Amino acid sequence: MANKLISEMGLPKSVANVFAARNIITAKDALSLGEFELMELLDVGLQEVMLAVAHISEISCPSYQTALSLLEQRSQNEYLAGHLPTRLKGLDEALCGGIPFGVVTELVGPAGIGKTQFCLKLALLASLPTSYGGLGGRVIYVDVESKFSSRRMIEMGLSSFPEIFQMEGLAQEMAGRILVLRPASLSEFTESLQQIKLSLLQHHVKLLIIDSMAALTSGEYGLGRSRHHPLGWHISFIKSLAEFCRIPVVVTNQVRSQARDEASQYLFQVQSNAETIEDRPKFDSHLVAALGIQWAHAVSIRLVLESRSGQRLIKIAKSSISPSIGFYFNITSSGISLLDDEGVEMMGAEANTIHCQGHGGIINVDTELPQSAT
Amino acid sequence: MEVSSLPLSASQRGKLISAGYTSLSSLCATSSCNLARDLKISENEAADILKVASRRSGLDKIENGGQAIMNGAQTAWDMLHEEESSICITTSCSDLDDILGGGIRCKEVTEIGGVPGIGKTQLGIQLAVNVQIPADYGGLGGKAIYIDTEGSFMVERALQIAEACADDMLEYNSLLWKDSQACEVNIQPRAFLNNMFYFRICTYTEQIAVINYLEKFISEHKDVKVVIIDSITFHFRQDFEDMALRTRLLGGMALKLMNLAKRFNLAVVLLNQVTTKYNEGSFQLTLALGDSWSHASTNRIILYWNGNERHAYIDKSPSMRSASAPYAVTIKGIRNSTSNCKRVKLM
Structure with a gap:
């Protein structure tokens, strides 16, 4: 609506002409200027400018909904109440049904922890026919790190849904619904995102997975002091894709070690700490999500996968609806499976830390992990 | 008080200044038809300018009557x-x-x-x-x-x-x-x-x-x-x-x-x-x-x-x-x- 034409807003002819003459064509052009700047530029009185701005604002402002109508609309129109079940009972319960439609869900964790495994499973679930509890649609899988493995996915399918995958031709049909994109660079990715937008609307796409987001910027994004986030545009684009197509979007994020001087405190905290001598807890692990804080603000749900004293743990680190809770899991031939559906409550900031202790250990010990997974 | 501080469009301001109306007080002393003639604008437009000017000078004027010493001000109490x-x-x-x-x-x-x-x-x-x-x-x-x-x-x-x-x-x-x-x-x-x-x-x-x-x-x-x-x-x-x-x-x-x-x-x-x-x-x-x-x-x-x-x-x-x-x-x-x-x- 930002690009609405001023000439079509029903302003008085004389005023509309003045705007056109100064090359102020869209609402964006007009509203990017202050009222006094406009007055100067258009050479009309303040009164008229204010009236015109009020009119333009009213027209280009999206209409409101009450939260109640929003709720009713969601519950009526959406299959599975707007969630893609992960089939991990405990996690689904905590997430109120699964990965929600319309928002961006992020998976963060160290290499080899099972992010890709989780994504493969989700892709499979979304492609299942609705009669089997899937979304019965296409899946777009943006595979930046070239980790997508069809063999592994079919294997997961065979062991989790043998009754479907042993049927003739169904495996082919499922796999045929998953479209894998492999962009080589950020600019290629940008381009394919724009194409995705079109195909989402046309081709009955029910899930978008990006594995991983961080790999796209490695090298380009570090501690550079650029004012702009290299993914700034992508952040808002992906969010709007999720929202306007009402599909779940899952992205993965890598971890990196925290730089020593990295900000984790506010100025006032530093000051009060200085008085009481350094009592800041020393973190045993220094892992943080690779994409910075601006990205973290943008995702609606963040799931952290980590290893803690030799066990893998998936926990809900950010969600506006679910409590902070973690589940121990391991990786089997059918994908991720929870050891216990009960879950452990995470205390406060603990939900956000990323541990990687004894991680090498579990990979060796875990004999159930099939080879094709690595 | 300068004319340039009035919320007027650039061209009107330019006309005012070139016609010699540089201060607010000079505007207060003129009538709309005089102003229209001096600025070569319509009488309506001139009246609008005067309206703006009088509103502004009213704001600055100190009123002694009533409770308010300054328009729009409020006491701390x-x-x-x-x-x-x-x-x-x-x-x-x-x-x-x-x-x-x-x-x-x-x-x-x-x-x-x-x-x-x-x-x-x-x-x-x-x-x-x-x-x-x-x-x-x-x-x-x-x-x-x-x-x-x-x-x-x-x-x-x-x-x-x-x-x-x-x-x-x-x-x-x-x-x-x-x-x-x-x-x-x-x-x-x-x-x-x-x-x-x-x-x-x-x-x-x-x-x-x-x-x-x-x-x-x-x-x-x-x-x-x-x-x-x-x-x-x-x-x-x-x-x-x-x-x-x-x-x-x-x-x-x-x-x-x-x-x-x-x-x-x-x-x-x-x-x-x-x-x-x-x-x-x-x-x-x-x-x-x-x-x-x-x-x-x-x-x-x-x-x-x-x-x-x-x-x-x-x-x-x-x-x-x-x-x-x-x-x-x-x-x-x-x-x-x-x-x-x-x-x-x-x-």
Whole structure:
């Protein structure tokens, strides 16, 4: 609506002409200027400018909904109440049904922890026919790190849904619904995102997975002091894709070690700490999500996968609806499976830390992990 | 007083100055037909200019009659009374209410910031529910406008919080009317949702538009008592090449919000993201949008992790002392931190 034409807003002819003459064509052009700047530029009185701005604002402002109508609309129109079940009972319960439609869900964790495994499973679930509890649609899988493995996915399918995958031709049909994109660079990715937008609307796409987001910027994004986030545009684009197509979007994020001087405190905290001598807890692990804080603000749900004293743990680190809770899991031939559906409550900031202790250990010990997974 | 300070268009101003009308007093002494002749403009236009000029000189003139010495001014004594009668929206966390002097104040712009996942949106939704608590229960009985720029508003969560709030009110009711015949009140959580006006904003242009439009919207919906913008930052952090323009637009927005808060006696709550800033040799967290923005709000509250507990810290306020208090995000919404009965720490 930002690009609405001023000439079509029903302003008085004389005023509309003045705007056109100064090359102020869209609402964006007009509203990017202050009222006094406009007055100067258009050479009309303040009164008229204010009236015109009020009119333009009213027209280009999206209409409101009450939260109640929003709720009713969601519950009526959406299959599975707007969630893609992960089939991990405990996690689904905590997430109120699964990965929600319309928002961006992020998976963060160290290499080899099972992010890709989780994504493969989700892709499979979304492609299942609705009669089997899937979304019965296409899946777009943006595979930046070239980790997508069809063999592994079919294997997961065979062991989790043998009754479907042993049927003739169904495996082919499922796999045929998953479209894998492999962009080589950020600019290629940008381009394919724009194409995705079109195909989402046309081709009955029910899930978008990006594995991983961080790999796209490695090298380009570090501690550079650029004012702009290299993914700034992508952040808002992906969010709007999720929202306007009402599909779940899952992205993965890598971890990196925290730089020593990295900000984790506010100025006032530093000051009060200085008085009481350094009592800041020393973190045993220094892992943080690779994409910075601006990205973290943008995702609606963040799931952290980590290893803690030799066990893998998936926990809900950010969600506006679910409590902070973690589940121990391991990786089997059918994908991720929870050891216990009960879950452990995470205390406060603990939900956000990323541990990687004894991680090498579990990979060796875990004999159930099939080879094709690595 | 110079003519150039009048809100007139450039060409009119140019004509005035070239015709010798440089000061306000010279305009006061002329009539509209004289002015029209001197400036070679229509008489109507000249009358408009004079109107503008007289309005301005009226403002500056000191009036001795009546109570007001200056037009539009208020004595500090009157303001004290007004402040005392001003109402607050509770946060549902009494520790937090204590340090805030009762809650989020009407007529003020309060900015709340914090790291992802700390509970900004939760607090926003909580306030949108709490503003509707009827006056019988010590609330405002108002309505809420929720401007969502990030798409993080979860209607299911709003329902949860509204249900918890309705439960609390019923409980309070049964305590209050224990002996007398219970006066039946029917509190519908869904009614809470019906009084939340939700705007979903997708670009910064829309954000500016909606803030411009609010004035009209609120004059049509007079019982709106809180405007929540979640978050003020999102669209202004990306796709912005011209930082000076960004500062100007943000400044203009802040001014309009401040006026709205005053004029309609409502609370404006702006949620903000955090960013890192280099300060005296180390990187620190700070609220986004830069230093000039930090002047925009009346109060500034920072939400942060203190060990395993969520805390809120008053970073800036003209009337409250700097303090921090723990809070918790529970299934019912924002509540007191239950882990211990720690005293509110004054810093």
